[in-house]
Amino acid sequence: MKRFAALFTAIDQTTKTTAKTKALADYFTQAPDSDKLWCIALFLGRRPKRAVTTTALREWAAERAGIPLWLLEESYPIVGDLAETLALILPPPQQTSDHSLTHWIDVLRALHDAPQDDRKPRILEAWDQLDATERFLFNKLITGGFRIGVSRKLMTRALAQATGQEEATLAHKLMGGWTPESTSFHALIEAENPAADQSRPYPFYLAHQLDDTPDTLGDPADWQAEWKWDGIRGQLILRDNAHHVWSRGEELMTDRFPEFARAIDFLPPGTVLDGEIVAWDGAQPLPFNTLQPRIGRKTVPKKLLREAPVILLAYDLLEHGGHDQRDVPLADRRAALTTLLADLPEDAPIRLPPTLPFDTWNSLTDTRAKAREMRAEGLMLKRCNSPYLSGRKKGDWWKWKLAPLTVDAVMIYAQQGHGRRANLFTDFTFAVWQGNDLVPFAKAYSGLTDAEFEDITRWVRKNTLQRFGPVRQVRPEHVFEIAFEGIQPSTRHKSGIALRFPRMARWRHDKTAQEANTLDDLHALLAAYG
Amino acid sequence: MTEPVLTFTDRGIYCPAGDFHIDPWRPVDRALITHGHADHARPGHGAYLATTGALPVIRHRLGQINAEDIAYGTARTIGGARVSFHPAGHLPGSAQIRVEVGGQVWVASGDYKTTPDGLSEPFEPVRCHAFITECTFGLPVFTWPSQDSVAADINAWWADNAAQGRASLLGAYSLGKAQRLLSVLDAQQGPILTHGAVEATNAILRTQGYALPDTIPVTPDMDAKAHKGALILAPPSALTSAWARRFGPASTGFASGWMRLRGIRRRRAMDRGFVVSDHADWSGLHQAIKATGAEKIFATHGYTEIFARWLKTYGYDAEVVPTEFGGEEEAS
Numbered sequence: 001m002k003r004f005a006a007l008f009t010a011i012d013q014t015t016k017t018t019a020k021t022k023a024l025a026d027y028f029t030q031a032p033d034s035d036k037l038w039c040i041a042l043f044l045g046r047r048p049k050r051a052v053t054t055t056a057l058r059e060w061a062a063e064r065a066g067i068p069l070w071l072l073e074e075s076y077p078i079v080g081d082l083a084e085t086l087a088l089i090l091p092p093p094q095q096t097s098d099h100s101l102t103h104w105i106d107v108l109r110a111l112h113d114a115p116q117d118d119r120k121p122r123i124l125e126a127w128d129q130l131d132a133t134e135r136f137l138f139n140k141l142i143t144g145g146f147r148i149g150v151s152r153k154l155m156t157r158a159l160a161q162a163t164g165q166e167e168a169t170l171a172h173k174l175m176g177g178w179t180p181e182s183t184s185f186h187a188l189i190e191a192e193n194p195a196a197d198q199s200r201p202y203p204f205y206l207a208h209q210l211d212d213t214p215d216t217l218g219d220p221a222d223w224q225a226e227w228k229w230d231g232i233r234g235q236l237i238l239r240d241n242a243h244h245v246w247s248r249g250e251e252l253m254t255d256r257f258p259e260f261a262r263a264i265d266f267l268p269p270g271t272v273l274d275g276e277i278v279a280w281d282g283a284q285p286l287p288f289n290t291l292q293p294r295i296g297r298k299t300v301p302k303k304l305l306r307e308a309p310v311i312l313l314a315y316d317l318l319e320h321g322g323h324d325q326r327d328v329p330l331a332d333r334r335a336a337l338t339t340l341l342a343d344l345p346e347d348a349p350i351r352l353p354p355t356l357p358f359d360t361w362n363s364l365t366d367t368r369a370k371a372r373e374m375r376a377e378g379l380m381l382k383r384c385n386s387p388y389l390s391g392r393k394k395g396d397w398w399k400w401k402l403a404p405l406t407v408d409a410v411m412i413y414a415q416q417g418h419g420r421r422a423n424l425f426t427d428f429t430f431a432v433w434q435g436n437d438l439v440p441f442a443k444a445y446s447g448l449t450d451a452e453f454e455d456i457t458r459w460v461r462k463n464t465l466q467r468f469g470p471v472r473q474v475r476p477e478h479v480f481e482i483a484f485e486g487i488q489p490s491t492r493h494k495s496g497i498a499l500r501f502p503r504m505a506r507w508r509h510d511k512t513a514q515e516a517n518t519l520d521d522l523h524a525l526l527a528a529y530g
Numbered sequence: 531m532t533e534p535v536l537t538f539t540d541r542g543i544y545c546p547a548g549d550f551h552i553d554p555w556r557p558v559d560r561a562l563i564t565h566g567h568a569d570h571a572r573p574g575h576g577a578y579l580a581t582t583g584a585l586p587v588i589r590h591r592l593g594q595i596n597a598e599d600i601a602y603g604t605a606r607t608i609g610g611a612r613v614s615f616h617p618a619g620h621l622p623g624s625a626q627i628r629v630e631v632g633g634q635v636w637v638a639s640g641d642y643k644t645t646p647d648g649l650s651e652p653f654e655p656v657r658c659h660a661f662i663t664e665c666t667f668g669l670p671v672f673t674w675p676s677q678d679s680v681a682a683d684i685n686a687w688w689a690d691n692a693a694q695g696r697a698s699l700l701g702a703y704s705l706g707k708a709q710r711l712l713s714v715l716d717a718q719q720g721p722i723l724t725h726g727a728v729e730a731t732n733a734i735l736r737t738q739g740y741a742l743p744d745t746i747p748v749t750p751d752m753d754a755k756a757h758k759g760a761l762i763l764a765p766p767s768a769l770t771s772a773w774a775r776r777f778g779p780a781s782t783g784f785a786s787g788w789m790r791l792r793g794i795r796r797r798r799a800m801d802r803g804f805v806v807s808d809h810a811d812w813s814g815l816h817q818a819i820k821a822t823g824a825e826k827i828f829a830t831h832g833y834t835e836i837f838a839r840w841l842k843t844y845g846y847d848a849e850v851v852p853t854e855f856g857g858e859e860e861a862s
């Protein structure tokens with residue numbers, strides 16, 4: 001554990017990517033194979049099966065620290081991380097040990113089959129042998145969520161440095177449903193031809209935001225334009241008479257979207273499609289909030305299947321006849337995709353979304369203005385001769401979104417953030433005018449700089465009118481421009497509307513509260529864009 | 531029912547019997563000041579009273595003021611109140627203020643820490659009936675490592691940077707924290723450079739006789755890169771400004787009690803966070819409260835609601851006192 005803790009500390013205490021990569025590459029060179037494999041799995045967000053509930057962990061830690069449980073519970077949101085909270089409140093260890101990362105994972109796995117009464121003493125014993133950082137990491141093994149600033153890309157690069165393999169090859173090897181229990185470092189990383197995993201997806205290619213005007217991209221003839229759909233990015237894999245659906249976050253969503261089971265009736269095995277999963281009304285996508293309930297559910301009730309049926313708007317072909325197509329130029333992939341999807345029945349859960357013909361960037365700008373009518377967020381621009389890259393690489397794919405909708409609103413409630421933003425007020429509720437009343441309509445917590453959050457925090461502390469637990473009602477004085485992607489009617493909100501992705505676009509120091517927008521203004525936006 | 535010795539008003543802590551305020555945040559006629567930090571020593575009062583150790587810095591910060599100094603432990607009568615100042619261990623000259631009226635003793639702690647830092651006059655527990663305590667770090671997650679171990683970490687970081695050809699930029703509050711760090715740096719390791727705000731306080735404290743190692747003030751015309759392997763002490767805000775670029779490749783560090791939390795460490799986006807605070811940690815708060823023998827506790831400045839609730843479960847009569855905050859807590 002000391003080596004893993006040293007790796008964590010090295011990564012955590014630098015802001016420089018090169019230093020992080022080097023620390024990780026060193027670890028991949030020096031650590032035992034089983035620790036390396038677990039390290040990869042943990043940083044990709046996996047963890048051993050949970051043997052102890054977090055409720056039990058909290059109780060045991062509070063008891064060991066000699067504090068009431070409520071005090072631990074109050075501390076947790078301020079620290080922002082349960083594993084860290086527990087590590088911080090526990091008294092210093094009385095023993096030392098230097099077992100491997102895998103040893104501690106084995107301890108946790110053994111716990112899973114141990115009698116209930118044995119679990120607490122074993123956890124307390126572990127806490128008593130680990131120093132503060134090791135303890136934090138040990139707790140993380142139980143609670144999960146190793147977000148420590150190691151992106152998939154950074155890890156792939158470190159592995160490439162340590163093994164001499166290509167980053168793209170490694171990125172692909174890391175995809176899919178493997179677990180450290182089901183494979184080995186050798187089989188996953190080192191073996192020439194990794195044991196075929198029929199469900200393994202390809203690394204997604206992610207677009208960059210286009211901030212300049214599109215004429216900076218050069219000749220329009222080199223580019224393909226599509227609508228940018230507002231759904232869930234997904235990969236549909238058809239191999240060996242089975243289908244698999246992966247999200248961009250590498251979550252297996254096959255059971256969540258039973259509609260795609262039929263795909264194997266229409267499409268040959270050895271096909272992998274990339275596209276956007278959207279709720280579909282037969283002619284166009286339904287608003288994103290119709291899709292929302294489908295995302296959280298592992299199994300789908302019939303009623304929901306009827307109300308929010310999904311399809312895949314398939315815009316790319318990554319595997320064809322069992323062959324990897326990613327090096328084939330986009331124009332050729334598109335042609336093959338068009339042929340492949342040409343004869344699908346009308347009610348198939350897969351559709352080929354159109355490409356949008358254009359001769360000049362000006363005419364495309366006009367097209368983009370119609371995106372909201374098409375229930376799209378804007379346009380995608382893809383270079384016709386580009387291969388399908390992995391990760392977020394600049395140059396070939398651009399998202400060219402519509403400017404967001406905006407309203408000016410008054411901040412009326414504030415709440416402290418947690419984690420990175422502990423002791424800052426960062427979560428705000430905004431209101432618009434209805435006569436002389438302020439009606440809350442949106443919450444937002446992003447869009448300001450740290451310095452602005454520090455300013456507003458000082459102000460909130462001095463201008464609190466009333467406290468409701470952690471929420472403070474503040475003097476209605478500050479106006480913020482709230483940007484959002486979409487607007488929908490809602491019966492759950494007092495204002496009668498719900499916004500998509502609301503965020504603070506600007507702090508309008510130049511406006512007084514009286515100059516903020518009204519509820520009528522919001523309803524006008526709803527009528528126009530809802 | 532006896533009248534309270536101290537009351538809480540929209541200007542701050544007030545003593546009706548003596549007609550004075552303690553660390554008021556709006557202008558008053560007569561202010562007793564615990565220490566020179568901006569959230570305690572504010573401009574605009576008619577008369578100031580502070581310890582002999584604290585007053586020079588307060589004068590420097592506030593300019594022309596009508597002020598008088600008082601030695602630690604010396605009693606003085608103001609109206610119907612007897613007041614005295616006692617070391618708070620927060621920074622050189624910092625005080626808790628003891629107020630006695632008709633046999634009732636109340637103490638306003640100001641900011642304090644219970645562990646000696648080798649520079650400030652060590653915290654002195656004062657027996658009282660009611661104790662107004664700060665609780666900036668009044669959560670069980672805040673426990674401080676020993677000063678020696680953090681000093682070793684900072685010196686090791688500095689040595690490592692010097693070996694790699696990097697400057698060490700260390701951010702710390704310019705009054706108190708910076709001098710405390712100075713006093714534990716291993717001056718043999720290389721030159722110590724200071725930002726103007728830090729050096730101004732250094733100069734005052736040196737005149738007062740506090741022992742600080744030699745420092746080189748950073749001036750606009752100096753060749754900052756010529757001081758190889760330097761450690762530069764500066765207020766945190768200077769570290770992210772253009773001012774810091776003159777030193778070339780550098781590693782950044784920040785010394786604060788908040789560095790105990792990983793989330794805040796990451797928000798600061800510094801290479802290193804060192805857990806050093808001039809406020810009491812969780813156990814320090816308890817130790818201090820216990821040592822006063824007080825039954826009535828007022829919690830102010832920090833996680834007041836949680837801390838007061840906890841004190842109640844411990845059998846204390848505890849209450850929350852609202853404070854108008856300045857901006858110090860970020861640098862605590």
Ligand SMILES: [Zn+2]
Pocket residue numbers: 565567570620641858
């Ligand atoms: Zn202070």
Ligand SMILES: [Zn+2]
Pocket residue numbers: 567569570641831858
């Ligand atoms: Zn203070």
